[in-house]
Amino acid sequence: MSNAPDIPTDAVEFDDMQGLIRFGHGALIEAEFILCTVKDRTTAGTWLRNAPVTSAKTLDAPPDTALQVAFTATGLTALGLTDDATDGFAYPYLSGMAGEESRSRRLGDTGANAPDKWGWNDQATHVLIMLYARKGGLSGWKDTVLNATFDTAFARVHSFPTRPNDGTEPFGFRDGISEPKIDWKNAHPPSKHGREEFSNQISPGEVVLGHRNEYNARSASPSLSPSVPGSEVLADAPDTDGLRDLGRNGSYLVFRQLNQDVPGFWRYLDTATQGDPNRRNALAAKMVGRQMDGTPLVHNTRDVAGSPHSNDFTYEDDVDGLSCPLGAHIRRANPRTGDHPHHIEGRFAWLLSTLGFRRRRDKLPGRHDLVASTRFHRLVRRGRVYGSRISPEDALKDGAAMGERGLLFVCLCADIVRQFEFVQNAWIASPKFDGLTGEADPLLGSRAPISGVPSDGFSIQKADGVPDRHPHLPRFVTVKGGGYFFLPGLRALKFIASRGSKEV
Numbered sequence: 001m002s003n004a005p006d007i008p009t010d011a012v013e014f015d016d017m018q019g020l021i022r023f024g025h026g027a028l029i030e031a032e033f034i035l036c037t038v039k040d041r042t043t044a045g046t047w048l049r050n051a052p053v054t055s056a057k058t059l060d061a062p063p064d065t066a067l068q069v070a071f072t073a074t075g076l077t078a079l080g081l082t083d084d085a086t087d088g089f090a091y092p093y094l095s096g097m098a099g100e101e102s103r104s105r106r107l108g109d110t111g112a113n114a115p116d117k118w119g120w121n122d123q124a125t126h127v128l129i130m131l132y133a134r135k136g137g138l139s140g141w142k143d144t145v146l147n148a149t150f151d152t153a154f155a156r157v158h159s160f161p162t163r164p165n166d167g168t169e170p171f172g173f174r175d176g177i178s179e180p181k182i183d184w185k186n187a188h189p190p191s192k193h194g195r196e197e198f199s200n201q202i203s204p205g206e207v208v209l210g211h212r213n214e215y216n217a218r219s220a221s222p223s224l225s226p227s228v229p230g231s232e233v234l235a236d237a238p239d240t241d242g243l244r245d246l247g248r249n250g251s252y253l254v255f256r257q258l259n260q261d262v263p264g265f266w267r268y269l270d271t272a273t274q275g276d277p278n279r280r281n282a283l284a285a286k287m288v289g290r291q292m293d294g295t296p297l298v299h300n301t302r303d304v305a306g307s308p309h310s311n312d313f314t315y316e317d318d319v320d321g322l323s324c325p326l327g328a329h330i331r332r333a334n335p336r337t338g339d340h341p342h343h344i345e346g347r348f349a350w351l352l353s354t355l356g357f358r359r360r361r362d363k364l365p366g367r368h369d370l371v372a373s374t375r376f377h378r379l380v381r382r383g384r385v386y387g388s389r390i391s392p393e394d395a396l397k398d399g400a401a402m403g404e405r406g407l408l409f410v411c412l413c414a415d416i417v418r419q420f421e422f423v424q425n426a427w428i429a430s431p432k433f434d435g436l437t438g439e440a441d442p443l444l445g446s447r448a449p450i451s452g453v454p455s456d457g458f459s460i461q462k463a464d465g466v467p468d469r470h471p472h473l474p475r476f477v478t479v480k481g482g483g484y485f486f487l488p489g490l491r492a493l494k495f496i497a498s499r500g501s502k503e504v
């Protein structure tokens, strides 16, 4: 716990925030994402000014439709924002997901996943339109929103229809269970959190720019001079002299198109388990860290009600990975540690090690380095699924083809490097996660060696200390496109619109 005084907090302004930050729009089961370029800046400004973008304010009844709008850095420039307005954005956003070879390497975007094989990226696209509707409502909503003005303003370059949301991902597992709980009321300042243990709660500034984050600081938010035309619609930037806040109530949105080879996944599992359906499902669950219905593999230590989709657990009672493998997808993506990962840090750990009593796995090199405190690396996931559904049984039939299906992975965060890139690089793609070697995420790994270290294995820890090793996993997921976007607050959206519009 820190003794530093808490920084002042401002009330979270839901009416200035896009709804997607607060809601997954899960009841709006139909959705389509559309990537566009700007054709006519003036008309684009007019459309953006009038677009019925959904805010995060709660209504008496949940809406039947929703619209969210996000921009690439090249999109902001195409809409007329000059360097004096965009300079304050985070560097990875400005340079783009595929903007640097070193970034692609860190994200595992090499070989079959390399950006030169992608169908789209954030350099060649400008605006992401996200449309949501209740069953049967999407087509009408699309016609309303994407009107004649829209088509004069923008060219639709990629469209991603989605499969109606039923809470499962294409391999057949329940998804969208675990989400961080955002402390919207700022009732639990980070200095007062008990941080010895994992807590699912995070400060608003981990997701929303300009608010208090887990470091007890304001999350970095781009600001600009009041002399920039149109900036009077923006709020004053806090803690600065007279600047205006362009990032406030906005977030960074990470979008990756991840194609899933569902037949390849189930065929691999079937062969590895000699066609035994129970063992096949058990191995699949070990890779994910949950059963297909969402039940976690670790014994649920906190939730007495014992709901099958429970999210109220940690790995404290499973440090050796005997219930949930150390390298399972959900354990890599969120190791659920407090600030002192295994509770035996410092002098006590030194004493245990010196006397030879320290647990075997705690001695593994690199364990503490990579499984850092998770509260600084949380993601708010907002993905949807695309392509036709295929059951594991049908996927195993002769002739079942990979097809175009997968996850439109979307996550929101306030710091692209510390949150999305860290999770993707140090936890998901790293062949050295948590003392393991030679394996990366069993679902997502590219399987290519990383700095000469193989990454295509998967091990299941056992009580006798000799893990079951599954070598040479094929690639199940291929990256087909990706980009970094800015999901502005509604005042910032007005400012962006004013740069295009004639009516500045």
Ligand code: HEM
Residues within 6 Å of the ligand: 169, 170, 171, 173, 174, 175, 176, 177, 178, 179, 258, 259, 260, 288, 290, 329, 330, 331, 333, 334, 379, 406, 407, 409, 420, 423, 424, 428, 443, 444, 477
């Ligand atoms: C095709 C790709 C992917 C598939 C099939 C997939 C599948 C799943 C499934 C089945 C769950 C368990 C449900 C839940 O806990 O909500 C899950 C959880 C999660 N995934 Fe993925 N995922 C994919 C990509 C990613 C990527 C790219 C990331 C991040 C870079 C990611 C991060 C997470 C996180 C943070 C969780 C929650 C873990 C927890 O809090 O316990 N996933 N995923």
